[in-house]
Amino acid sequence: xxxxxxxxxxxxxxxxxxxxxxxxxxxxxxxxxxxxxxxxxxxxxxxxxxxxxxxxxxxxxxxxxxxxxxxxxxxxxxxxxxxxxxxxxxxxxxxxxxxxxxxxxxxxxxxxxxxxxxxxxxxxxxxxxxxxxxxxxxxxxxxxxxxxxxxxxxxxxxxxxxxxxxxxxxxxxxxxxxxxxxxxxxxxxxxxxxxxxxxxxxxxxxxxxxxxxxxxxxxxxxxxxxxxxxxxxxxxxxxxxxxxxxxxxxxxxxxxxxxxxxxxxxxxxxxxxxxxxxxxxxxxxxxxxxxxxxxxxxxxxxxxxxxxxxxxxxxxxxxxxxxxxxxxxxxxxxxxxxxxxxxxxxxxxxxxxxxxxxxxxxxxxxxxxxxxxxxxxxxxxxxxxxxxxxxxxxxxxxxxxxxxxxxxxxxxxxxxxxxxxxxxxxxxxxxxxxxxxxxxxxxxxxxxxxxxxxxxxxxxxxxxxxxxxxxxxxxxxxxxxxxxxxxxxxxxxxxxxxxxxxxxxxxxxxxxxxxxxxxxxxxxxxxxxxxxxxxxxxxxxxxxxxxxxxxxxxxxxxxxxxxxxxxxxxxxxxxxxxxxxxxxxxxxxxxxxxxxxxxxxx
Amino acid sequence: xxxxxxxxxxxxxxxxxxxxxxxxxxxxxxxxxxxxxxxxxxxxxxxxxxxxxxxxxxxxxxxxxxxxxxxxxxxxxxxxxxxxxxxxxxxxxxxxxxxxxxxxxxxxxxxxxxxxxxxxxxxxxxxxxxxxxxxxxxxxxxxxxxxxxxxxxxxxxxxxxxxxxxxxxxxxxxxxxxxxxxxxxxxxxxxxxxxxxxxxxxxxxxxxxxxxxxxxxxxxxxxxxxxxxxxxxxxxxxxxxxxxxxxxxxxxxxxxxxxxxxxxxxxxxxxxxxxxxxxxxxxxxxxxxxxxxxxxxxxxxxxxxxxxxxxxxxxxxxxxxxxxxxxxxxxxxxxxxxxxxxxxxxxxxxxxxxxxxxxxxxxxxxx
Numbered sequence: 001x002x003x004x005x006x007x008x009x010x011x012x013x014x015x016x017x018x019x020x021x022x023x024x025x026x027x028x029x030x031x032x033x034x035x036x037x038x039x040x041x042x043x044x045x046x047x048x049x050x051x052x053x054x055x056x057x058x059x060x061x062x063x064x065x066x067x068x069x070x071x072x073x074x075x076x077x078x079x080x081x082x083x084x085x086x087x088x089x090x091x092x093x094x095x096x097x098x099x100x101x102x103x104x105x106x107x108x109x110x111x112x113x114x115x116x117x118x119x120x121x122x123x124x125x126x127x128x129x130x131x132x133x134x135x136x137x138x139x140x141x142x143x144x145x146x147x148x149x150x151x152x153x154x155x156x157x158x159x160x161x162x163x164x165x166x167x168x169x170x171x172x173x174x175x176x177x178x179x180x181x182x183x184x185x186x187x188x189x190x191x192x193x194x195x196x197x198x199x200x201x202x203x204x205x206x207x208x209x210x211x212x213x214x215x216x217x218x219x220x221x222x223x224x225x226x227x228x229x230x231x232x233x234x235x236x237x238x239x240x241x242x243x244x245x246x247x248x249x250x251x252x253x254x255x256x257x258x259x260x261x262x263x264x265x266x267x268x269x270x271x272x273x274x275x276x277x278x279x280x281x282x283x284x285x286x287x288x289x290x291x292x293x294x295x296x297x298x299x300x301x302x303x304x305x306x307x308x309x310x311x312x313x314x315x316x317x318x319x320x321x322x323x324x325x326x327x328x329x330x331x332x333x334x335x336x337x338x339x340x341x342x343x344x345x346x347x348x349x350x351x352x353x354x355x356x357x358x359x360x361x362x363x364x365x366x367x368x369x370x371x372x373x374x375x376x377x378x379x380x381x382x383x384x385x386x387x388x389x390x391x392x393x394x395x396x397x398x399x400x401x402x403x404x405x406x407x408x409x410x411x412x413x414x415x416x417x418x419x420x421x422x423x424x425x426x427x428x429x430x431x432x433x434x435x436x437x438x439x440x441x442x443x444x445x446x447x448x449x450x451x452x453x454x455x456x457x458x459x460x461x462x463x464x465x466x467x468x469x470x471x472x473x474x475x476x477x478x479x480x481x482x483x484x485x486x487x488x489x490x491x492x493x494x495x496x497x498x499x500x501x502x503x504x505x506x507x508x509x510x511x512x513x514x515x516x517x518x519x520x521x522x523x524x525x526x527x528x529x530x531x532x533x534x535x536x537x538x539x540x541x542x543x544x545x546x547x548x549x550x551x552x553x554x555x556x557x558x559x560x561x562x563x564x565x566x567x568x569x570x571x572x573x574x575x576x577x578x579x580x581x582x583x584x585x586x587x588x589x590x591x592x593x594x595x596x597x598x599x600x601x602x
Numbered sequence: 603x604x605x606x607x608x609x610x611x612x613x614x615x616x617x618x619x620x621x622x623x624x625x626x627x628x629x630x631x632x633x634x635x636x637x638x639x640x641x642x643x644x645x646x647x648x649x650x651x652x653x654x655x656x657x658x659x660x661x662x663x664x665x666x667x668x669x670x671x672x673x674x675x676x677x678x679x680x681x682x683x684x685x686x687x688x689x690x691x692x693x694x695x696x697x698x699x700x701x702x703x704x705x706x707x708x709x710x711x712x713x714x715x716x717x718x719x720x721x722x723x724x725x726x727x728x729x730x731x732x733x734x735x736x737x738x739x740x741x742x743x744x745x746x747x748x749x750x751x752x753x754x755x756x757x758x759x760x761x762x763x764x765x766x767x768x769x770x771x772x773x774x775x776x777x778x779x780x781x782x783x784x785x786x787x788x789x790x791x792x793x794x795x796x797x798x799x800x801x802x803x804x805x806x807x808x809x810x811x812x813x814x815x816x817x818x819x820x821x822x823x824x825x826x827x828x829x830x831x832x833x834x835x836x837x838x839x840x841x842x843x844x845x846x847x848x849x850x851x852x853x854x855x856x857x858x859x860x861x862x863x864x865x866x867x868x869x870x871x872x873x874x875x876x877x878x879x880x881x882x883x884x885x886x887x888x889x890x891x892x893x894x895x896x897x898x899x900x901x902x903x904x905x906x907x908x909x910x911x912x913x914x915x916x917x918x919x920x921x922x923x924x925x926x927x928x929x930x931x932x933x934x935x936x937x938x939x940x941x942x943x944x945x946x947x948x949x950x951x952x953x954x955x956x957x958x959x960x961x962x963x964x965x966x967x968x969x
Binding site for chain 2: 531554559566
């Protein structure tokens with residue numbers, strides 16, 4: 001008996017830790033199914049942003065459709081949905097998972113399971129996905145497949161004895177993965193006759209066609225001409241085109257039916273109308289209720305972004321608007337700083353998200369930026385009973401008006417070889433962590449659970465963790481509500497003038513050390529000026545640290561005659577240029593690097 | 603009236619700190635070079651000049667007969683004003699009686715002696731070929747030939763130099779009793795031997811603070827000996843400030859003859875080739891730049907403020923037809939407020955404290 005349409009579809013994603021070979025395996029699968037000609041193969045086809053290739057991470061979800069002729073003679077449609085691999089994008093990951101029936105779990109044969117992998121695997125299990133473990137990098141001399149198999153079985157609790165042992169790099173055994181997908185991952189079983197329910201798992205802005213929405217059709221059927229409705233946002237559109245996601249681009253099709261993955265073009269102008277996780281249905285025959293799991297994502301980390309050159313304010317605004325077209329989670333609103341002039345307060349999902357946006361602004365839009373220290377959202381209880389959410393230290397009310405403050409907490413899950421447990425605990429302790437639990441995964445690795453304040457990990461926690469564990473630790477966290485905390489606002493004064501852009505909120509116990517460290521850093525970053533510049537760190541009216549930038553003593557061209565003028569004038573022009581790039585804070589000229597240098601204090 | 607600069611790019615030995623265009627040896631080129639100079643001079647035949655400055659390199663490195671030829675050409679080619687300042691640079695060791703006599707006859711009335719230091723160790727480190735004694739004797743010799751307007755170049759902030767050795771050099775300079783003293787802080791120019799040696803740690807230099815103390819001391823010392831400071835590095839007895847150099851600082855016209863010499867004429871700045879061979883064969887031109895109003899205003903300020911008397915607001919208006927306050931009001935006010943610029947009698951000038959950090963002040967006049 002021939003198979004039904006849905007029986008010949010497999011929707012799956014790949015879960016892997018950074019560098020465990022997700023993109024390489026995806027490339028091999030594309031190659032094996034002949035979807036991409038060898039000559040078109042660019043390494044790591046799926047990660048098509050420069051940043052993604054460089055960092056070896058997936059920032060945006062991608063999806064491709066493959067056609068595979070299996071050993072049983074049937075031709076299957078395989079939809080690979082590539083998910084972002086970072087904790088900042090957890091929600092996106094969960095929506096991508098919800099679009100699949102199965103997940104390939106890639107584990108590096110030398111390194112074993114990492115925290116990120118585990119977190120995403122649990123997420124996949126929550127969505128009832130069939131997990132197919134695959135042991136990668138089997139060609140490495142340090143590969144320990146037996147050990148990794150045991151680890152998968154012990155920690156995740158799924159059988160891994162028959163997991164394909166592959167090398168995505170050399171292509172060894174990769175065809176086995178395709179057979180596993182066909183044989184083990186369940187086919188979709190949507191109701192084609194039911195009202196349309198399609199899950200949005202990604203979208204991007206195309207300047208000609210508007211927002212292109214990536215969907216997984218759960219039930220029903222969708223075609224051009226249908227009037228659709230986003231069940232969460234309520235927005236309605238007329239479908240212009242539907243189609244499938246070929247590796248080389250979008251291919252229109254007559255319709256998208258239950259079980260299929262594809263795209264919708266409907267002249268959608270605003271990406272905010274196409275929230276990831278929303279359910280698409282038809283206006284004519286709407287579904288009774290949306291698919292579960294929708295969440296409005298809220299930024300957790302905020303910082304001020306200013307153009308280094310004030311004249312670039314409009315360029316910055318335009319660039320942010322453009323990035324926002326493709327990134328509904330990026331928030332920004334205008335803000336002014338006495339020190340930095342006109343800029344934007346921007347909200348991000350997390351630290352990586354913030355770094356990515358900053359880098360893209362600088363690279364893709366050629367902007368020179370000054371950013372302020374990242375902040376989280378504090379809950380401020382005022383003496384008059386009001387509750388204020390503060391994401392910018394400058395907006396903190398005066399101390400006398402504050403009854404108490406709360407800060408956001410996270411539950412962190414750190415996996416590390418046992419040798420580094422001490423280092424990790426020390427770090428977490430330094431960051432005001434509260435120890436929750438520790439488990440030994442096997443004799444060599446431990447999983448440590450801490451409750452940590454979010455503001456302690458937004459600075460440089462991940463870097464510190466990596467450096468103290470020689471890169472072996474992996475880290476995952478989830479928000480865990482607010483907790484009352486003894487927080488103070490630390491101000492920096494240059495020559496007696498408050499520099500608003502350098503203020504930040506910090507736990508009282510750490511204020512002294514941080515104030516001192518900031519003053520020291522600033523001393524190095526601020527060039528000597530015509531007069532002495534005192535740098536002070538203060539809490540309220542109390543000065544807690546002081547440094548001094550000595551006055552410039554000698555900056556003179558001793559000789560300047562006829563033949564020197566052109567050259568010496570160039571020197572002065574350069575000096576003037578340098579001055580222009582500095583920010584005038586009261587009477588002090590502060591280079592933009594100074595604002596940045598205090599972001600990394602350790 | 604213009605100032606005339608004539609460049610002699612030859613030296614017996616190049617000093618380690620020197621980044622001018624100058625060649626060691628090459629004596630075989632001397633004659634052809636002087637002829638090329640005279641040929642270039644012809645282009646300006648009949649021009650009126652009130653200063654001529656023969657510099658180098660080492661002008662006294664050329665032979666007496668060539669020097670004579672050059673001086674004659676200057677006198678016949680230009681119409682020199684009656685009070686024309688006619689300077690030549692001279693180095694101890696190259697200044698013979700014969701050359702002095704040629705100079706006297708050729709109309710030279712000012713000799714600038716490159717002494718740099720009266721400490722033999724410092725001189726040696728700089729790569730100078732003479733001793734302190736040579737320098738002293740040279741100055742005395744010049745006086746015997748009836749030259750009364752004499753400059754001595756001195757340097758401070760030198761490798762191994764101390765407050766004491768510098769004070770000694772200043773004392774010796776005063777003992778020579780010249781009319782004019784140029785007193786420079788050493789600049790380690792890029793690409794010089796001295797810069798490389800410093801980079802490789804061969805010596806240390808006096809700190810910025812020591813350097814400035816030397817400068818302050820020099821200012822005080824020279825003042826007490828009757829040398830008034832009229833520019834950042836120049837001191838003179840009353841009435842004998844260097845006319846030629848003042849032309850540079852006041853952005854007046856000057857023509858430069860010779861390899862790599864710069865000119866400013868009718869608002870165009872141009873510079874000759876730095877290729878000796880090319881120059882001798884008659885290809886002089888290299889680059890030229892038509893100064894814009896902006897260039898002229900900037901240079902008027904950054905050069906003019908080098909002088910202790912500063913710049914005149916009337917002169918600014920006369921040259922540019924604009925009120926200086928319209929262009930530079932804010933900058934001037936800020937620096938006046940901070941005590942780096944003083945205003946009196948229609949003139950703006952740097953305060954003494956500002957001199958040591960003058961770049962930070964002057965760069966604000968770049969528009």
